[in-house]
Amino acid sequence: MPKHDTPLLDELEKGPWPSFVTDLKRQAEKKPECFDILGQLELSFRDKITHWKHGGIVGVFGYGGGIVGRYSDVPDRFPGVAHFHTVRLNQPSSKFYSAAKLRDICDLWEKYGSGMTNMHGSTGDLVLLGTTTPNLEPLFYDLTHNLNQDLGGSGSNLRTPECCLGRARCEWGCYDTQNLCHSLTMHYQDEIHRPAFPYKFKFKFSGCPNDCVAAIARSDFAVIGTWRDDIRIDQAAVKGYIKGEFIPNAGAHSGKDWGKFDIKAEVLDLCPTGCMWMEGDSLKIDNSECTRCMHCLNVMPRALRPGLKQGATICVGAKAPILDGAQFATMTVPFIEINPDTEFAEVIEVIEKIWDWWMEVGKNRERVGETIMRIGLPTFLKVMEITPVPQHVKEPRSNPYVFWQEDEVEGGFERDVVEFRKRNAQ
Amino acid sequence: MALSKDELKAKILEKALTGPKAQLYVKDFYACDPEAGPRDVKNAANDLVKEGKMTFWSSGSTTMYAAQGRAKDEENR
Amino acid sequence: MGYDPANPMADRITDIGPPHYEQFFPPVVKKNYGKWLYHEIIQPGVLMHKGESGDECYTVRVGAARLISIELIREICDVADAHCDGFVRWTTRNNVEFMVDSKAKVQPLLDDLKGRGNRFPVGGTGASVSNCVHTQGWIHCHTPATDASGVVKAVMDELFDYFVSHKLPAQVRVALACCLNMCGAVHASDIAILGVHRKPPMIDHDAISGLCELPLAISACPLGAVKPATAKNSKGEEIKSVKVNAERCMFCGNCYTMCPAMPLADPDGDGIAILVGGKVSNSRSMPMFSKLVIPFLPNTPPRWPETVAAVKNILETYAKDARKYERVGEWAARIGWEKFFEKTGIPFTIKSVDDYRLAYDTWRTTTQFKFTSHIK
Numbered sequence: 001m002p003k004h005d006t007p008l009l010d011e012l013e014k015g016p017w018p019s020f021v022t023d024l025k026r027q028a029e030k031k032p033e034c035f036d037i038l039g040q041l042e043l044s045f046r047d048k049i050t051h052w053k054h055g056g057i058v059g060v061f062g063y064g065g066g067i068v069g070r071y072s073d074v075p076d077r078f079p080g081v082a083h084f085h086t087v088r089l090n091q092p093s094s095k096f097y098s099a100a101k102l103r104d105i106c107d108l109w110e111k112y113g114s115g116m117t118n119m120h121g122s123t124g125d126l127v128l129l130g131t132t133t134p135n136l137e138p139l140f141y142d143l144t145h146n147l148n149q150d151l152g153g154s155g156s157n158l159r160t161p162e163c164c165l166g167r168a169r170c171e172w173g174c175y176d177t178q179n180l181c182h183s184l185t186m187h188y189q190d191e192i193h194r195p196a197f198p199y200k201f202k203f204k205f206s207g208c209p210n211d212c213v214a215a216i217a218r219s220d221f222a223v224i225g226t227w228r229d230d231i232r233i234d235q236a237a238v239k240g241y242i243k244g245e246f247i248p249n250a251g252a253h254s255g256k257d258w259g260k261f262d263i264k265a266e267v268l269d270l271c272p273t274g275c276m277w278m279e280g281d282s283l284k285i286d287n288s289e290c291t292r293c294m295h296c297l298n299v300m301p302r303a304l305r306p307g308l309k310q311g312a313t314i315c316v317g318a319k320a321p322i323l324d325g326a327q328f329a330t331m332t333v334p335f336i337e338i339n340p341d342t343e344f345a346e347v348i349e350v351i352e353k354i355w356d357w358w359m360e361v362g363k364n365r366e367r368v369g370e371t372i373m374r375i376g377l378p379t380f381l382k383v384m385e386i387t388p389v390p391q392h393v394k395e396p397r398s399n400p401y402v403f404w405q406e407d408e409v410e411g412g413f414e415r416d417v418v419e420f421r422k423r424n425a426q
Numbered sequence: 427m428a429l430s431k432d433e434l435k436a437k438i439l440e441k442a443l444t445g446p447k448a449q450l451y452v453k454d455f456y457a458c459d460p461e462a463g464p465r466d467v468k469n470a471a472n473d474l475v476k477e478g479k480m481t482f483w484s485s486g487s488t489t490m491y492a493a494q495g496r497a498k499d500e501e502n503r
Numbered sequence: 504m505g506y507d508p509a510n511p512m513a514d515r516i517t518d519i520g521p522p523h524y525e526q527f528f529p530p531v532v533k534k535n536y537g538k539w540l541y542h543e544i545i546q547p548g549v550l551m552h553k554g555e556s557g558d559e560c561y562t563v564r565v566g567a568a569r570l571i572s573i574e575l576i577r578e579i580c581d582v583a584d585a586h587c588d589g590f591v592r593w594t595t596r597n598n599v600e601f602m603v604d605s606k607a608k609v610q611p612l613l614d615d616l617k618g619r620g621n622r623f624p625v626g627g628t629g630a631s632v633s634n635c636v637h638t639q640g641w642i643h644c645h646t647p648a649t650d651a652s653g654v655v656k657a658v659m660d661e662l663f664d665y666f667v668s669h670k671l672p673a674q675v676r677v678a679l680a681c682c683l684n685m686c687g688a689v690h691a692s693d694i695a696i697l698g699v700h701r702k703p704p705m706i707d708h709d710a711i712s713g714l715c716e717l718p719l720a721i722s723a724c725p726l727g728a729v730k731p732a733t734a735k736n737s738k739g740e741e742i743k744s745v746k747v748n749a750e751r752c753m754f755c756g757n758c759y760t761m762c763p764a765m766p767l768a769d770p771d772g773d774g775i776a777i778l779v780g781g782k783v784s785n786s787r788s789m790p791m792f793s794k795l796v797i798p799f800l801p802n803t804p805p806r807w808p809e810t811v812a813a814v815k816n817i818l819e820t821y822a823k824d825a826r827k828y829e830r831v832g833e834w835a836a837r838i839g840w841e842k843f844f845e846k847t848g849i850p851f852t853i854k855s856v857d858d859y860r861l862a863y864d865t866w867r868t869t870t871q872f873k874f875t876s877h878i879k
């Protein structure tokens with residue numbers, strides 16, 4: 001495969017940020033199809049339009065997810081990328097790897113693919129970018145037999161679940177995100193690999209309300225760690241921050257002189273509920289007023305820690321704008337203990353109630369958040385058998401159009417209009 | 427009385443082979459047995475794929491079913 | 504052994520899932536799992552986590568392109584082998600993290616990384632511009648309205664100084680999605696770069712019968728703009744096809760996803776919109792959506808100067824004006840969006856006034872506002 005001139009892409013070899021063009025050129029020395037990737041991309045840069053086509057039926061046998069078909073619309077000029085399908089590998093929870101494992105994946109992809117990857121795709125998969133239809137089955141065989149590794153989800157499947165690094169290297173993980181993510185991934189292999197739903201369904205697991213995997217913005221089922229007792233305070237460390245012995249916000253603001261740390265301005269006054277105050281040099285918190293926003297913990301990680309009665313809040317129905325507009329996930333289960341001893345049966349029960357309802361009433365290509373929007377949160381809460389609480393809304397409704405049910409109204413809906421007219425003439 | 431799994435599969439395959447639509451959503455098969463749950467229908471349809479009688483067609487974001495050979499695609503052009 | 508094409512189902516293995524995460528934990532992570540006390544960013548890109556045991560885990564965070572080769576992954580493995588007991592991880596924002604268990608091992612690791620050209624920039628922590636997450640763009644997607652890797656490279660080159668430092672009021676998350684479908688959801692980013700189409704789909708009457716299920720194309724349209732129609736193909740034959748009511752088209756490309764005979768991409772029609780002020784975290788304020796402030800910038804490869812300048816202008820106006828801890832959206836909400844437009848010098852256009860579903864949420868229903876230069 002010949003090298004193509006790429007004057008436009010060459011401009012992207014300049015500058016301090018790592019250049020994917022330089023990387024592609026280096027890879028092309030071993031995998032010449034990368035010259036055709038560069039060639040076709042250069043053509044797109046010149047034409048200001050994509051040169052890829054979608055293909056719908058490629059996959060490994062029996063799986064309805066994990067492979068996305070892709071073809072060049074200029075295959076004669078770039079035969080190395082005529083077929084260029086995507087392979088999604090289910091990443092290990094929170095994306096720790098051993099070099100040995102990665103090298104195995106690299107060797108596999110050198111054998112069967114283009115040598116290019118995405119580390120990682122938007123949903124979290126390790127994405128292998130560009131292979132041919134005949135290579136798919138042999139690749140899958142080697143993947144499952146030699147690498148003990150499976151594909152992720154695509155299409156109307158449960159998508160590859162994703163979690164933050166949680167307790168592996170963070171002091172705020174209020175439940176074991178990796179364990180829950182991995183366990184549910186294993187529990188729902190069928191749903192990940194074969195379509196089951198009206199549309200895609202995503203799980204994301206964040207250990208605390210900082211929500212580093214954007215669960216509340218991006219997942220149909222967001223499990224976000226929280227606690228329901230008191231923030232743990234180390235008063236000596238609070239004093240340390242005030243005296244300037246510790247750098248506030250864990251050093252996140254070290255590049256600019258923002259002046260001496262001011263606990264009132266930087267912590268107490270920024271608390272959204274105003275539930276913190278100083279008594280002498282002791283920090284006090286009215287925990288019953290706290291909404292666990294994390295700001296004070298973020299600013300003084302040495303002094304403040306989440307409470308000990310930990311669990312998670314479950315929010316349902318986030319999605320990107322297509323089609324009705326973007327939605328954040330709606331708070332549905334205020335607090336749930338995440339219990340590995342029951343193999344997370346409590347979480348599974350919530351998931352399957354959602355699925356049973358959505359599979360029945362969801363329209364084709366309708367995310368569960370849109371179904372809830374269309375049918376209404378009150379109905380959804382009833383289906384979920386969840387007692388409505390003020391926490392489910394930001395404020396009560398402002399219109400009076402309540403959908404009363406017949407059995408809620410004294411005497412029901414049936415009335416005799418003849419009797420009515422005897423008392424109230426037309 | 428819900429159909430047996432084999433009866434349900436036969437109805438699904440018939441719809442996929444002879445129905446006016448070549449590509450169908452899983453919901454399109456719900457009518458094959460109104461008494462079956464969505465999960466039963468989904469499992470029956472996925473079984474037919476495992477048996478090679480139907481294929482998946484995916485837009486990347488949505489997945490549909492088609493009888494073997496009926497899906498419209500680059501590979502079938 | 505190995506795959507046998509004559510007998511493809513022989514000893515098939517399916518549904519085994521991903522490998523268990525625990526085998527990939529560095530020893531210091533495994534030992535202190537769930538027992539971390541606090542962390543500190545000792546310099547931009549270098550984190551220290553302290554365990555209850557007294558152990559320390561030092562993490563060096565390195566920005567990477569999302570699109571990377573196996574050659575580069577192997578080089579990352581070399582670094583992990585040399586310094587980190589053979590372990591490494593990726594963040595959700597395409598950064599690579601190298602972890603060591605003592606401070607003495609940090610500098611040799613940094614030196615090694617620095618000796619490898621510009622491939623491993625250390626940063627992306629604290630009040631910085633963190634790595635830009637993005638989608639495929641022209642490198643691999645069939646529906647993009649712009650490129651992804653190229654735009655991101657150009658933007659990150661320009662914002663590089665903010666990646667390797669901690670001088671912003673808060674972290675700034677920049678994200679790019681190459682079309683309105685947002686497979687990389689950018690709707691809750693501080694600064695979102697979004698590919699947009701502006702021309703309705705064409706209809707390829709020669710291909711539509713072979714490529715598409717017409718009812719799918721029709722039902723794909725959220726606004727009912729795609730209708731059945733009879734048309735003539737280039738041979739003059741009458742065929743069943745569709746027509747598009749251009750006035751109702753919102754340029755989302757859903758029809759093209761279901762029916763490849765309805766292409767809408769176009770060199771002049773496509774470009775970039777900029778949305779601002781979203782956030783995901785619950786810290787202080789609730790999560791917020793990004794809001795559309797620049798409806799269109801042209802596609803200008805290879806370095807998209809208009810987009811780069813627009814992002815930098817917003818970032819630097821914010822950096823100068825916002826209070827410590829304030830995210831872009833919190834800043835704009837505090838000063839008011841009319842002030843946002845005035846301070847950034849971005850012209851306010853009617854395109855920022857919502858007329859889609861749920862639109863009323865964003866209209867102003869109070870007499871409270873600021874008299875900016877917009878009011879003559």
